[in-house]
Amino acid sequence: MEVSRVIAAVLGLQFGDEGKGKITDFLSGMFQVAVRFNGGGNAGHTVVANGKTYKFHLIPSGSLRCETVVLGNGMVIDPHGLAEEMDKLTTSGCSSHIIISKMAHVVTPMHKILDTKEESVRSKLSIGTTAQGIGPTYEDKYARTGIRMVDLLSRDTLMEKVETIYRMKESLLASTEFSRKENREAMVDELYRVGQRLTPFLEYTELEIFRQYRKGKSILFEGAQGTMLDIDFGMYPFVTSSNALAGALSLGAGFPFRKVDYVIGVAKAYMSKVGSGPFPTELEETQAARLRDLGHEFGTTTGRPRRVGWLDIPMLRYSIMMNDVDALAVTRLDTLGQMDKIRICTAYRKDGKEIDYIPRSFQEFSGVEMDYMDMEPWGKLAQPEGGYTFSALPAALRKYVEKVEELLDIPVDIISLGEGRENTIVRDTSVLNSQAPDTREHDPIP
Ligand code: IMO
Ligand code: MG
Numbered sequence: 001m002e003v004s005r006v007i008a009a010v011l012g013l014q015f016g017d018e019g020k021g022k023i024t025d026f027l028s029g030m031f032q033v034a035v036r037f038n039g040g041g042n043a044g045h046t047v048v049a050n051g052k053t054y055k056f057h058l059i060p061s062g063s064l065r066c067e068t069v070v071l072g073n074g075m076v077i078d079p080h081g082l083a084e085e086m087d088k089l090t091t092s093g094c095s096s097h098i099i100i101s102k103m104a105h106v107v108t109p110m111h112k113i114l115d116t117k118e119e120s121v122r123s124k125l126s127i128g129t130t131a132q133g134i135g136p137t138y139e140d141k142y143a144r145t146g147i148r149m150v151d152l153l154s155r156d157t158l159m160e161k162v163e164t165i166y167r168m169k170e171s172l173l174a175s176t177e178f179s180r181k182e183n184r185e186a187m188v189d190e191l192y193r194v195g196q197r198l199t200p201f202l203e204y205t206e207l208e209i210f211r212q213y214r215k216g217k218s219i220l221f222e223g224a225q226g227t228m229l230d231i232d233f234g235m236y237p238f239v240t241s242s243n244a245l246a247g248a249l250s251l252g253a254g255f256p257f258r259k260v261d262y263v264i265g266v267a268k269a270y271m272s273k274v275g276s277g278p279f280p281t282e283l284e285e286t287q288a289a290r291l292r293d294l295g296h297e298f299g300t301t302t303g304r305p306r307r308v309g310w311l312d313i314p315m316l317r318y319s320i321m322m323n324d325v326d327a328l329a330v331t332r333l334d335t336l337g338q339m340d341k342i343r344i345c346t347a348y349r350k351d352g353k354e355i356d357y358i359p360r361s362f363q364e365f366s367g368v369e370m371d372y373m374d375m376e377p378w379g380k381l382a383q384p385e386g387g388y389t390f391s392a393l394p395a396a397l398r399k400y401v402e403k404v405e406e407l408l409d410i411p412v413d414i415i416s417l418g419e420g421r422e423n424t425i426v427r428d429t430s431v432l433n434s435q436a437p438d439t440r441e442h443d444p445i446p
Helices: 020-028 079-091 109-125 134-143 149-153 155-168 181-201 205-214 248-253 285-294 313-323 395-408
Strands: 007-012 033-036 045-049 052-056 068-071 097-101 219-226 262-268 271-273 307-309 327-331 342-350 353-355 368-375 412-416 424-426
Touching (some): 020 327, 068 205, 079 097, 079 181, 149 155, 155 181, 205 248, 313 342, 313 395, 327 395
Parallel strands (some): 033 219, 068 097
Antiparallel strands (some): 271 307
């Protein structure tokens, strides 16, 4: 029997906020299973479908259309936040079957306070985290004191673990509400209560993913964050506390990477970043303010203004290599075109010589210069009746896309020109035309 399923991954190639939510939702119509495998409430994925805006932090953006939705073991989950998101999804008429890994780690209110406390200790080296408790929860995971989703089922286990974490982190927590045992007990009661609610959804999700795979279902793995926020390969220490590279899906969901057919890299047509750390192509403030306003570049999770910069080709080249990307989805071209001047960074130079690596420390960055290429702006796009087509786009925009393809030697298969599924052009339909059955009839959104 011919196997018709497609196993694909959608990943961010920059500093996060590339538009993964939109691209994932767009593609999800041809997949039956959506899987998140890393991060937690630090992710902020916006999906606009049929005129309604959905903001997801924990639930995969493919949830609106996929039958089965998986929150993998590699995630760190605030169970209260998750319960709220699940409610919102149900209210919106979505009936996907959600399953949560028993082995995913639990973010508690204590971890969120620890996140803020750790930032103040870091002082000059503060990261500008989203204060969602991500770092402290992964710390506990690797210290082997972490609370897993399955632990929510036992109040005693929860209390033991909370007390252990408290003892380990007492120096940071002594000045907080959690120094009082009754407050820790109250937190445990709340966690236990929400755990009762989530019990029916807890599974060994890796087994379910395999079951779906054996049934021939198409599976979409959705990355959170981006390559430059990856704990190993990003701009350490200004990174998140998990891996964001494609390979992370194997460990964060328990699915062998060799079975992944297709990797789609999402890149914004310019760059944005929240938090501190090196940002080679960052714009000076006047221009940055303009681009930030045009693109409404304020964090989905924190509301913070995002730093913005020109497209960084050397960085993308690295991300494409590290994730083994097959094709790009480029977002926000509608925004970029409205700048008076547009540039692309084409190379990094040190002592006049081009370098083939991305420096990963401030010291290494000193003396590095960027080569830029000027591109022609294409202005505000008029939305044609019947939707966009590539050939009808302004010549300057097409040239930008073709230049990106030429510099990176990879096809830009998907172009996003605004929120909403309709503002998307698929240039090469190889992935969409694969023999995977179209599940659009399952679309639960009215
Ligand atoms: P999505 O999935 C943008 C950034 C934070 C901070 C650093 C560490 O929407 O692309 P953390 O709270 O993870 O300890 O913060 O990483 N960061 C993100 N920036 N988009 C995200 O997710 C991010 N997740 C983390 O701003 O600089
Ligand atoms: Mg974000």
